[in-house]
Amino acid sequence: MTDAAPPQKTALWEDFLEIFYAPSRVFARRGGNEWGIPLLVLIVLAAILTFATWGLLKPLVDAESARAFAERVSKLNLTPEQIEQQRDAIAKFSGFVPIIIIAATAVLPLIVGLFLWLVGKAVGAVESLGEAIMIGVYSYFPRLIGSVVLAGQAALMPEDKLKGLASVSIGPARFMDPEQTSAGMLAMAGRLDLFIVWSTVLLAIGLKVKGKVSMGQAAIAAFVVWLLGSIQAIAALVRG
Secondary structure (H helix, E strand, C coil): CCCCCCCCCCCCHHHHHHHHHHHHHHHCCCCCCCCHHHHHHHHHHHHHHHHHHHHHHHHHHHHHHHHHHHHHHHHCCHHHHHHHHHHHHHHHHHHCCCHHHHHHHHHHHHHHHHHHHHHHHHHCCCCCCHHHHHHHHHCHHHHHHHHHHHHHHHHHHHHCCCHHHHHHHCCHHHHHHCCCCCCCHHHHCCCCHHHHHHHHHHHHHHHHHCCCCCCHHHHHHHHHHHHHHCCCHHHHHHCC
């Protein structure tokens, strides 16, 4: 019995197409030292899309900020001057949101890869840290499509329907009224967005391929990583 032939190397640009319809092939042929350029491509594409769609998404982000600000003011005994100062600070901060989004795109795949590596060891996976980071990087590519889908909806939906990011979520958060739903419940529903779930599925597929574990074990590990990414939402849900 002969050993299986190693996966055929292909041009890197093919990875950025196949990750959407043949992720197993991408993970099989890429090694643990081949995540740097994909991460750079991810950051560049995220930057282009963020700045190109920011005009459409800014009103949604502003709605989220205004709602959070109103909730904060209702819980604190602030003077009119303090309220105005905080409102000005939020307005200034909103100008940095695109930069924060791009910075998060650069850092979060690495953190996800680290978590996947640690959790993978608990289920018997044998992937290296570099391979786990590679999986984490490629798992973020569906979120680029997600940003386009969000912006497209923001451009086409009636203005009175756009009450925040949940309004354009492809998931249960879309059907919740942000003005009547707790922030924790809304955040947890947002974690069930199609593109976040898609990224989580890619983590499981990548761990199965590189970690040499069953799909069930890989799915458990990916779910735990999803839970770790949901800690803030879970904490808000518990606080009520």
